[in-house]
Structures are given as C-alpha cells and as structure tokens.
Amino acid sequence: MTSFLTMLSGILVARFFKKKKWWLKVHKRLNIAAVVLAVLGILIIAVYVQTSGSPHFRVSHAFYGAAAFILLLAAPALGFAMFKIKDKTKILRIKQLHRWSGRTTSVLMAAAIIAGFSLMGFI
Numbered sequence: 001m002t003s004f005l006t007m008l009s010g011i012l013v014a015r016f017f018k019k020k021k022w023w024l025k026v027h028k029r030l031n032i033a034a035v036v037l038a039v040l041g042i043l044i045i046a047v048y049v050q051t052s053g054s055p056h057f058r059v060s061h062a063f064y065g066a067a068a069f070i071l072l073l074a075a076p077a078l079g080f081a082m083f084k085i086k087d088k089t090k091i092l093r094i095k096q097l098h099r100w101s102g103r104t105t106s107v108l109m110a111a112a113i114i115a116g117f118s119l120m121g122f123i
C-alpha cells in the first residue's frame with residue numbers, strides 16, 4: 001500500500017509536472033523508493049507464508065502481486081535504459097514500453113490491494 005502510494009505520486013509527477021526542473025529527480029526517487037518498499041513487503045510476506053506452513057500462491061491477491069512485481073522491476077530498468085541507448089527510434093520504443101509498464105504496474109498493484117482488502121473482509 002505504501003509502495004503503491006509512493007509510486008502513484010512518482011507517476012503523477014511525470015504526468016503533470018514535466019515543466020518543472022525537478023520532475024525527473026523526484027520521479028526517479030519516488031519510484032525507486034516504491035520498488036524498495038515493494039521488495040521489502042514481498043520478502044516479509046513470503047517469509048511469513050513460508051513459516052505459517054500454508055502454500056504460497058493460494059489466492060488471486062498473490063497472483064496480482066507477483067505480476068505487479070515483475071513489471072515493477074521492468075519499469076525502472078526501462079527508465080534507466082532510456083538514458084543509456086543512443087538510437088533515437090529505440091529510445092522512443094523504450095519510452096512507450098516504460099510508460100505502459102509503469103501504468104500497468106500501478107493498475108496491478110491496485111488490483112492486489114483490492115483483492116487483499118477482500119481477503120481481510122474489509123470489502
């Protein structure tokens with residue numbers, strides 16, 4: 001949840017504050033923080049499920065989480081790749097992939113959160 005809100009702020013900065021000088025620095029920092037928080041969250045929950053003795057990937061929440069996690073690693077990798085590659089057409093393609101992997105990650109994280117709330121009986 002914390003990771004999701006951090007990432008959402010990072011994405012909104014890229015969407016609405018591109019005219020500001022600081023947008024990229026803030027976008028990178030917020031999204032890297034979101035990745036670190038998500039990795040920590042997943043490690044903690046994986047250890048918890050392991051020690052509880054019940055099987056992993058029992059509920060849809062876990063599948064949304066796993067899919068979000070894969071894209072969560074792809075989005076920053078594509079973000080950094082944009083600055084490493086010289087070929088202009090490749091940069092454009094990577095930019096599109098970066099935007100869409102980032103957006104899809106946040107949607108999958110939202111789905112995992114909703115499925116998690118439903119498991120907890122909140123909704």
Ligand code: HEM
Pocket residue numbers: 007011014015024027028031032034035072075076077079080082083095098099100101102103105
């Ligand atoms: C989990 C990490 C990240 C996520 C989820 C993410 C997500 C996004 C999204 C959704 C956009 C499009 C915003 C919009 O216009 O609607 C975007 C733009 C951008 N991101 Fe990231 N980002 C991440 C990390 C990074 C990193 C590490 C870098 C650079 C090293 C970076 C560089 C950029 C740049 C340059 C753009 C502007 C591309 C354009 O012209 O639209 N991002 N990001």
